[in-house]
Structure formats: C-alpha cells, structure tokens
Amino acid sequence: MNPRRLPVGERFRRFRDRLGAAGTTGAPSGAAPGAASAPGDGPPTAPGATGGSVGGAPTAPGADARTASGGRDGEGRGRRRRGRGGEELAVPPAEFRSYYGRPILKPPVWTWEIAAYLFTGGLAAGSSLLAAGAQLTGRPALRRAGRLTALAGVTASGVLLVMDLGRPERFHHMLRVAKPTSPMSVGTWILTAYGPAAGLAAVAEVAPLLPERGPLGLARRMLPPLGRAAGLAAAGIAPALGTYTAVLLSDTAVPSWHGAYPDLPLVFAGSALASGAGMGLIAVPPTQAGPARRLAVAGAGLELVGAHRVQTRLGLVAEPYRIGRAGRLLRAGRALTVVGVAGALLGARSRVVSAFSGAALLAASVATRFGIFHAGVASARDPRYTVLPQRERLQRRADEQDR
Amino acid sequence: MVDPESRSGSPVAFDPATAAGWVDAPPRMGFFTDTSVCIGCKACEVACKEWNGVPSSGLDLLGMSYDNTGALTANSWRHVAFVEQPRPSGDDDSPGGGSAVASSSGAPVEFLGMPGAAPPGRTGSAHGRSDFRWLMMSDVCKHCTRAGCLDVCPTGALFRTEFGTVVVQEDICNGCGYCVSACPYGVIDRRAGDGRAWKCTLCYDRIGVGMTPACAQACPTESIQYGPLDELRDRAAARVATLHERGVPEARLYGHDPSDGVGGDGAFFLLLDEPEVYGLPPDPQVPTRDLPRMWRRAGVAALAMAAGAVVAFLGGRR
Ligand code: SF4
Ligand code: SF4
Numbered sequence: 001m002n003p004r005r006l007p008v009g010e011r012f013r014r015f016r017d018r019l020g021a022a023g024t025t026g027a028p029s030g031a032a033p034g035a036a037s038a039p040g041d042g043p044p045t046a047p048g049a050t051g052g053s054v055g056g057a058p059t060a061p062g063a064d065a066r067t068a069s070g071g072r073d074g075e076g077r078g079r080r081r082r083g084r085g086g087e088e089l090a091v092p093p094a095e096f097r098s099y100y101g102r103p104i105l106k107p108p109v110w111t112w113e114i115a116a117y118l119f120t121g122g123l124a125a126g127s128s129l130l131a132a133g134a135q136l137t138g139r140p141a142l143r144r145a146g147r148l149t150a151l152a153g154v155t156a157s158g159v160l161l162v163m164d165l166g167r168p169e170r171f172h173h174m175l176r177v178a179k180p181t182s183p184m185s186v187g188t189w190i191l192t193a194y195g196p197a198a199g200l201a202a203v204a205e206v207a208p209l210l211p212e213r214g215p216l217g218l219a220r221r222m223l224p225p226l227g228r229a230a231g232l233a234a235a236g237i238a239p240a241l242g243t244y245t246a247v248l249l250s251d252t253a254v255p256s257w258h259g260a261y262p263d264l265p266l267v268f269a270g271s272a273l274a275s276g277a278g279m280g281l282i283a284v285p286p287t288q289a290g291p292a293r294r295l296a297v298a299g300a301g302l303e304l305v306g307a308h309r310v311q312t313r314l315g316l317v318a319e320p321y322r323i324g325r326a327g328r329l330l331r332a333g334r335a336l337t338v339v340g341v342a343g344a345l346l347g348a349r350s351r352v353v354s355a356f357s358g359a360a361l362l363a364a365s366v367a368t369r370f371g372i373f374h375a376g377v378a379s380a381r382d383p384r385y386t387v388l389p390q391r392e393r394l395q396r397r398a399d400e401q402d403r
Numbered sequence: 404m405v406d407p408e409s410r411s412g413s414p415v416a417f418d419p420a421t422a423a424g425w426v427d428a429p430p431r432m433g434f435f436t437d438t439s440v441c442i443g444c445k446a447c448e449v450a451c452k453e454w455n456g457v458p459s460s461g462l463d464l465l466g467m468s469y470d471n472t473g474a475l476t477a478n479s480w481r482h483v484a485f486v487e488q489p490r491p492s493g494d495d496d497s498p499g500g501g502s503a504v505a506s507s508s509g510a511p512v513e514f515l516g517m518p519g520a521a522p523p524g525r526t527g528s529a530h531g532r533s534d535f536r537w538l539m540m541s542d543v544c545k546h547c548t549r550a551g552c553l554d555v556c557p558t559g560a561l562f563r564t565e566f567g568t569v570v571v572q573e574d575i576c577n578g579c580g581y582c583v584s585a586c587p588y589g590v591i592d593r594r595a596g597d598g599r600a601w602k603c604t605l606c607y608d609r610i611g612v613g614m615t616p617a618c619a620q621a622c623p624t625e626s627i628q629y630g631p632l633d634e635l636r637d638r639a640a641a642r643v644a645t646l647h648e649r650g651v652p653e654a655r656l657y658g659h660d661p662s663d664g665v666g667g668d669g670a671f672f673l674l675l676d677e678p679e680v681y682g683l684p685p686d687p688q689v690p691t692r693d694l695p696r697m698w699r700r701a702g703v704a705a706l707a708m709a710a711g712a713v714v715a716f717l718g719g720r721r
Contacts, residue, residue: 099682166578166598239705265704
C-alpha cells in the first residue's frame with residue numbers, strides 16, 4: 001500500500017466536509033466558494049475533478065453541470081495564479097475527466113535523499129572543475145578547497161543514494177549490468193569512475209603533512225603527481241556527473257520532468273558550477289577567488305536561462321514549476337543566485353561578503369534542486385498534467401491526419 | 404512530438420521476446436480484458452492475491468464508489484475500477500450518457516460519486532428519475548512492447564520473458580524505485596516495508612507450464628481472456644464490431660495498436676468510455692523514446708559546463 005495513502009476514513013471525511021462546505025445542493029459554478037476545491041496542493045478529490053462519474057457526451061442536457069464543475073477547478077487556479085502577481089496565465093484552464101480525480105501515474109517513491117543528491121553530485125562536479133583549473137593555473141588554495149569539497153560531495157552522494165534504496169544492502173546490484181537505456185545505470189558507472197579519482201585527488205592534499213622519511217615518505221613523494229592525474233581525470237568526468245542527473249529525472253513518465261528534458265541539463269550544469277564556485281568563495285581569500293567569481297557568473301547565467309525556459313516554455317506542465325512549494329523554492333533559488341552573484345562581484349575585496357555570497361550560491365543550488373524535484377512529484381500527483389497534454393497531443397495528431 | 408517512424412508506417416510484427424534475445428520464443432501471450440462483460444465481482448483481484456501470495460492492502464474505505472482498492476499498487480496487481488455515471492432518464496439515448504442528474508425542481512444537480520442505499524436508477528422522483536450506468540474494468544500491468552520500467556531498471560531485475568511479458572526478479576531488485584516513475588500507466592510500485600518493486604507477472608509460473616493466469620481462470624464472465632496476443636487482437640476486433648452492430652458505438656479498444664507510444668500493450672482492453680475515465684492515460688508514451696534527444700541535450704550542457712570552467716580561469720588575471 002502506498003505509504004502516503006490517507007488512513008481509513010480520512011478521505012471520506014474530507015469528501016463529506018467539502019460537500020458540506022459547498023452546500024449539499026452542489027450548486028455549480030460560482031455559487032460554491034472557491035475554497036471548496038483547493039486545487040494544486042493535496043489530492044484533488046474535489047467534486048470538480050470527478051469527471052469519471054460526472055462525464056458524458058457534451059450534447060446531453062446536463063452537460064453544463066460538468067463544464068461548470070470542471071470550470072470551477074480551472075477558475076480557482078486562474079484566480080490563485082493571477083493573485084500571485086505578475087505571472088501569466090499561460091495555459092487556459094481546461095476541463096478534463098479522470099477516475100475520481102485520482103492520479104494516473106505513481107508519484108516518484110524517491111524522497112529528499114534524491115533531491116539532496118542532485119545538489120551534492122552537482123557540487124562535487126563543480127568543485128572538481130574548479131580544482132583542476134586551479135591545479136593547471138597554479139592556485140594551491142583553490143585547488144585544495146575544490147578537491148576536498150569534491151570528495152565530501154561524492155561521499156555524501158553515495159550515502160544518499162544508498163539510503164534511498166528500498167534495499168540498501170543490495171546497492172551493489174547496480175554493478176551487475178551496464179545499461180545505456182537506464183540513466184541510473186549510466187550514472188552508477190559515472191560515479192564509479194569519478195569517485196575514486198576525486199578521492200585520490202583529495203587524499204593527495206595530505207602529502208605535505210606526511211613525514212619525509214620511511215614508507216610514508218614515499219607516499220609523500222608519490223601522491224602529488226598521482227593527485228594531479230586523478231584531479232584531471234575527475235574534472236574530465238565532472239561535466240557528465242553534473243548533467244546526467246537531468247536525464248535521470250527526464251527519462252520518466254513524470255510530466256513536468258519529462259517535458260523539461262531540453263532545458264533541465266542546462267539548469268543542472270549551471271547549478272553545479274555555481275555551487276562549486278560558492279564553495280570556492282567561502283574557502284579561499286578574495287584575492288585568490290577570481291576564477292570562482294567568474295565561475296559563479298557563468299554558472300548562474302546558465303542556471304537562470306535554463307530555469308526561465310523550463311518555467312515558460314512547457315505549456316501546462318510548466319505550471320508545477322511556478323505554483324506551490326516548488327514555485328516558492330525555485331523563486332527563492334533565483335533570488336539567492338542573483339544575490340550571490342551580485343555579492344561575489346561587488347564584494348570582491350571583502351572576505352566576509354565573499355563568503356556570504358558563496359553561501360547564498362550554495363543555498364540557491366539546494367533550493368533549485370529541491371524545487372525541480374518537488375515540481376515533478378506534484379505533476380505526477382495531479383491527473384490533469386497527465387491527461388491534458390496527452391489529449392492535446394492526440395488532437396494535434398488527429399488534426400495533422402485531417403490535413 | 405510526433406515520431407514519424409512509429410506513427411505513420413504500417414505496424415511491423417515486432418516480437419519483444421525475440422528482440423530481447425530469446426531464440427525460438429513461443430508466441431507472445433497476453434490479456435484481452437473486455438470491460439463490457441465485467442460484473443465487478445473482483446474475483447480476479449482475489450485470485451491474484453491468492454496465487455501470488457500478495458499481502459493484503461488493509462481496509463481502506465475510499466468513500467467514492469464500490470472500489471476500495473483504488474489503484475494498482477505493489478499489493479494489488481489487479482484492480483477493478485467502478486465508474487458510476489448518471490445518465491438522463493427517459494428516451495435520451497445519447498451515447499456515453501448525460502452528465503448530471505436533474506433534480507425534481509429541474510435544476511441540475513451535480514452527481515457526487517457516492518453509491519446510494521437504493522439500487523441505481525430507483526432514486527429520484529418518477530419524473531426526474533436518475534438513470535445510471537456502471538462501468539467496471541479490471542486493470543492490470545499492460546506488459547508493454549516498449550516497457551518504460553524495463554528500460555530504466557539499473558539492476559536488470561526487470562526482464563522480458565520468452566512470452567513477451569515483463570517480470571521483476573525479486574532476488575535482484577534493490578528497490579531503487581526508478582521503474583515506478585518510468586511507467587506511463589502508474590502500474591509498478593514499491594512495497595512499503597519490503598522495499599522492492601512488485602507488479603503483475605502475468606503468472607509467469609503458471610503460463611510456463613501451460614496454465615492460464617489465475618485472474619483469467621477465476622473470471623466468471625470471461626471478461627479477462629488470456630491467449631496468444633495475435634489471436635486476442637482478432638477476437639477483440641470482432642467483439643468491437645459486434646458491439647457497434649448492437650448499438651454500443653462507444654465501444655473502443657485501448658492498447659491494442661502496435662503503433663502507439665508504447666508499441667502496443669501485451670494486456671489490452673475494450674472500453675466503453677474515454678480511457679481517462681477509467682484512470683488510464685489517453686496517449687501513453689514510453690519515456691525512453693526521447694532518450695537519445697535527452698542525452699544530446701545533456702551533452703550540450705556538459706560542454707557548456709566545461710566551457711564555463713575554462714572561461715573562468717582564462718577570463719581574468721586574478
Ligand atoms: S504497464 Fe508499466 S509496469 Fe507494466 S510493463 Fe508497461 S511500463 Fe512496465
Ligand atoms: S526498483 Fe527494482 S525493478 Fe524497479 S528499477 Fe529499481 S531495481 Fe529495477
């Protein structure tokens with residue numbers, strides 16, 4: 001049984017209460033308070049969504065009641081959205097039919113660990129690139145910060161990924177196969193290649209702390225060149241690590257994730273760079289943080305462009321990115337990104353301002369990842385995002401055939 | 404969105420078992436569920452649980468119809484949907500029925516989806532009597548020709564059998580949950596407490612020894628028919644023609660078409676209304692259909708990421 005399912009009787013009580021609130025005559029349209037069917041959040045069991053039982057041929061005498069009930073749903077949304085200032089009603093509210101308003105898709109069973117992994121994986125990728133750049137241009141402090149962050153990020157990623165499994169002790173079953181049709185399998189192998197490289201690069205940073213003589217002295221001499229090679233290898237894999245997660249989400253039936261496949265990788269790439277840069281801004285003095293500042297600008301640019309496209313170009317399935325918890329998180333992410341970049345550029349002389357900007361960029365990345373995660377979950381929970389786009393597609397195909 | 408390859412050409416006889424590497428595969432087996440004769444007895448749900456040892460789902464009164472199963476889940480591999488549709492009474496014979504019940508005062512009253520105590524059709528006054536139809540449908544895993552769950556499974560737990568069906572190996576699955584999000588029908592589900600993914604196996608054990616799956620065996624009206632898919636498709640087409648002849652123009656097949664977004668279903672249906680009324684997606688598509696394009700976009704973004712790093716280090720002094 002779905003753990004998110006409500007306890008016995010709760011659904012029925014809510015249904016009854018809502019009827020009470022709307023007046024038992026079930027007067028259609030505006031007569032019922034908009035609050036009677038609160039769309040968006042929570043399972044839409046409102047009478048307005050029970051198209052399955054209300055539906056019928058539009059020519060039937062009572063058809064207006066169905067239209068009204070569907071319309072009420074749409075109207076409520078429109079009102080809410082307009083009330084929220086500035087955001088356009090991109091898609092006209094449309095009626096649809098469903099099985100008692102129940103979701104068609106299963107919402108992702110993934111929990112916060114996956115959203116958090118999107119962040120930690122991106123952070124590791126961004127940091128490895130920063131570290132490799134620092135290594136090649138002779139900036140030891142930045143290199144050290146990048147390598148250590150990358151190791152921390154990839155370690156956290158591994159833990160989070162295993163935690164999210166239904167059977168964590170079987171995590172190694174991922175290594176049984178290599179399947180190009182499964183982005184998770186591809187990701188497993190990316191992580192398998194990246195993890196040791198990032199780890200070796202980070203371990204090489206301890207070389208100066210080792211004694212000069214004895215077996216550890218050998219390690220002291222061997223580690224720096226090994227670390228350099230490993231650091232470059234990690235940076236070579238980092239772009240794949242930072243962007244495959246977008247494909248991981250898009251290659252699902254979840255409407256808002258799947259629909260966003262053209263632009264999601266851009267958001268994730270930008271977010272990864274910005275978070276890596278944020279860590280750099282925190283870790284090194286402003287005089288050495290020039291590359292991190294520029295990386296923050298580049299990352300923020302990619303992220304903002306990508307997020308804007310995701311939120312505006314997808315039609316109906318962009319809606320979950322704008323409303324509810326996901327909308328709030330994404331707006332927060334955008335604001336924090338702007339603050340972080342502005343702080344990094346304007347506060348280039350102040351250690352404190354730079355560190356704050358770095359923290360803002362990290363927080364922005366977290367907010368963006370969780371926002372995108374929650375938008376997908378919300379889109380799978382509401383059958384309108386499944387039915388309406390598919391209906392549209394069928395209509396388009398029928399029109400094409402007519403022509 | 405329209406993929407020319409799979410849409411326009413004539414459907415090719417694609418055998419998923421052969422494509423998955425089986426040599427001399429037996430004919431592809433499947434279900435044809437004819438909802439026009441379903442009586443909603445739920446014998447299929449019970450038989451499936453009994454045979455496959457599926458745990459109970461607990462008592463959960465949903466308060467919406469006689470359906471308290473709600474959906475296909477890890478613990479319900481067959482799900483009988485009950486759609487209650489009021490139709491205007493009298494001589495109105497519009498197909499699909501009306502959508503609201505006229506109250507005695509003549510004002511339209513919204514149908515609330517609640518089963519009443521009296522038999523359907525006997526409520527209301529003589530004049531504004533409600534008429535009513537029940538649509539019942541036993542839902543099940545579709546055993547897609549191009550199965551999203553199977554494509555994305557990173558452990559190889561999901562596999563294609565020699566009968567062309569899709570089965571999870573419980574000793575391999577590590578509960579990553581990817582298949583749950585990848586199924587365009589919302590079928591496969593992770594079991595709470597157990598952590599692994601479960602769904603209909605089309606009784607792989609039974610069909611392997613020539614038996615009929617438990618649900619089809621238990622169905623008293625032959626609403627669930629099991630057999631070689633080709634045969635079932637012919638039978639279904641004949642059934643639709645018969646129903647159309649008898650004045651049921653709303654009868655239609657769902658999932659029978661090998662050129663649809665999932666390459667056709669191994670378990671397909673005869674429906675009496677739009678698919679979404681039964682909780683089925685109107686135009687399902689396997690998510691991996693866009694995968695090459697997704698990797699390409701990710702590649703572009705990866706290059707942008709690398710370029711960003713290069714610019715950051717070459718773009719300034721400090
Ligand atoms: S219906 Fe869903 S679970 Fe069944 S084979 Fe198709 S994708 Fe897999
Ligand atoms: S949950 Fe199990 S069956 Fe589903 S994709 Fe993961 S390993 Fe495969």
